[in-house]
Amino acid sequence: MIPRTLFDHEHEEFRNTVRRFLTEECAPFHEQWEEDRRVPREIWRRAGELGMLNAVTPEAYGGLGLDHRFSMICLEEIARLNLSGLNGFNVHDICAGYFINFGTEEQKLQWLPKMASGEVIAAVAMTEPNTGSDLQAVKTRAVLDGDEYVINGAKTFISNGTNCDVVVVVAKTGNSGKGSRDISLILVEADRVGLSKSKPLKKVGLHAQDTTMLFFEDCRVPKENVLGGVEGQGFYQLMKELAWERLSIGILGVAGSQAVLDLTIEYTRERTVFGKPIIDFQNSRFKLADLKTEIALGQTYVDRCMELCLEHTLSPEAAAAAKLWCTELYSRAVDQCVQLHGGNGYMLEYPVARHYLDNRVNRIYGGANDIMRELVARSL
The missing domain is CATH 1.10.540.10 (Acyl-CoA dehydrogenase/oxidase, N-terminal domain)
Known part of the structure; x- marks a missing residue:
């Protein structure tokens, strides 16, 4: 390769x-x-x-x-x-x-x-119980009262939510009705009165990554806590960082695919069926060869996206494509590798089973993959 x-x-x-x-x-x-x-x-x-x-x-x-x-x-x-x-x-x-x-x-x-x-551990609070990928539809609101913002609302699926010391909160600060111009990012210290955290959420996978809900009830912060000092810039700030966020998920996707392939090659060399290693069956070798090829192609694309990132020319569409392809690849790789492990692939003592639990959410967070398709489609 x-x-x-x-x-x-x-x-x-x-x-x-x-x-x-x-x-x-x-x-x-x-x-x-x-x-x-x-x-x-x-x-x-x-x-x-x-x-x-x-x-x-x-x-x-x-x-x-x-x-x-x-x-x-x-x-x-x-x-x-x-x-x-x-x-x-x-x-x-x-x-x-x-x-x-x-x-x-x-x-x-x-x-x-x-x-x-x-x-200090940081978190970003975007998603709300009734608002997912459409950030312009957030309901959390920060109202200026003298020299302070008063924040009310709820956020969910907050990574680092339990441990965090500061939260970058996506909130509406305007009433223009023009969506993006009403959004600001506000920094909220985790010990502020009016901010509370749920118990860690019970997820299908990613059990060690603390994830909570955050609740804001008349939570007051100084107006100086608006990121950048000027309100109404939040949507622009989010969009500028989303390309790297989505590329980073693509990186995790292709690296996870490679990891689960390596585990499975090792397993199929050691495990025997009908008197010979699983990898000696043509069906097994061809499935592994297909995965190796797809991963190599995904890695080449991700590396090229990283080069563009270093040049500050990575487009949102290219990053969306990286996230879309590599997370879909990860799911395909895990499913195929669990099959090659047989019953052991369903046992948590085998690493491939933990990949099975943990990988699925990659196609959801950072923008669901159907949203990634929409972003790519806009460039058609």
């Missing part, structure tokens, strides 16, 4: 550090984190020490000042071991992008250094 050319020696050294940390300090404890429904805060701080959180944050704000290839490496290594509880790192990274690109100087200095170190 075509060799990858994205990474140099510095990137691979970083990958080795990340892989060692995940293998030694995370993988042995992930099952316990699934029972606890969250990742311990000390793991966040340790990841911050290693530069895994907000690698793209400028050095002036406590980061490493690197590019998204380092974020990509973290995503790939997390997917390789299916440490789905650490997917919250990606949400944290996306929140940092909001601060870096749109925050006031005061907001950057207040939050970015602590986010880079893992002392």
